[in-house]
Amino acid sequence: MRRRAPAAAAATVAALVTALGGCSSGGGTSAYGPGPGYWTAQRLRGAQPWHAGRFELPSPGSTPSPRNNVRALRVGALFDSDSSGNHFCTASVVDSPGHNLLITAAHCVNGGNGGASRTNVVFIPDYSNGQSPDGVWTPERYVLDPRWVSGGDPDFDVAFVVLKPLNGSNIQDVTGANQIAFGTGYQHLVRVTGYPSSASAPIACQNWTSEQSATQLKFACDNYTGGTSGSPWVTRFDPSTRTGTIVGVIGGYQQGGNTPDVSYSAYLGADIQKLYAQATSG
Secondary structure: OOOOEEOOOHHHHHOOOOOOOOOOOOOOOEOOEOOHHHOOHHHHHHOOOOOOOOOOOOOOOOOOOOEEOOOOOOEEEEEEEEOOEEEEEEEEEEOOOOOOEEEEOHHHOEOOOOOOEOEEEEEEEOOEOOEOOOOOEOEEEEEOOHHHHHHOOHHHOOEEEEEOOEOOEOHHHHHOOEEEOOOOOOOOEEEEEEOOOOOOOOEEEEEEEEEEEOOEEEEEOOOOOOOOOOOEEEEEEEOOOOEEEEEEEOOOHHHHOOOOOEEEEEOOOHHHHHHHHHHHOO
16 A cells, blocks of 8 residues: 655754765866866856756556656655654646645545545645755645545545645745646556655656556556655656656555555546636636
8 A cells, every 4th residue: 555654754844954075076177178277166066967867758558667856846745644654645736727736645645534625735846855845735625525535435536635825925936847647548647756765865767657447547667655745746757847647646546555666546537626616616
């Protein structure tokens, strides 16, 4: 069962740690440049990182490995607490008229056993190693299907979270948002970004989805452990804008999966579309 991950290091949310790293090459002046004397302090500060190329297209039936420490501008960690302690999941900003909406797995905010939703929930977009570059956001309300709340029906393991403004701004105005689509079928090339229990920074992987059942999707990639629940499945991802269209979130069957190499999502059909309409209706 893909559960929320324990937030053993939740106290680090308040401890902002800045780490600078780099690489160097030895030698003096060469035909390729003027040598070490070129690197003034201003040039060092203004240097841009090399970006890795695009994800390779996975071969059919393969189980690729994710990339680590990726940027997650519209994805973040969703922290919460209940009687069992502190935990975290993954959530992402989804386009809405109010510019204030997240999507995640329902089991990240409600146990699905008829009880109340969880408390002390905060969303930290682009969270990494205790840093909160775009602030700490709190929910105004949750929108969940009653069939999840009362009985944990895996076909409705999707939740929308309406966030309160922060410093006079809404979340989408700060981070941007992914689009969302409903009833789009079962086979998509998706990029899935989330926070595994084994790391304090997000991972991302690209692969094809397939049909697990009429109400569930399946996605194969290594290392999607607890904490990745709620990770968005983004198709038509544009590397230049880092946006795309959400067609699923880790959750659903087995609350996302019993093994770290296969993940699931409830199908975003008409019932989930109704939840989105409720979340955006005010």
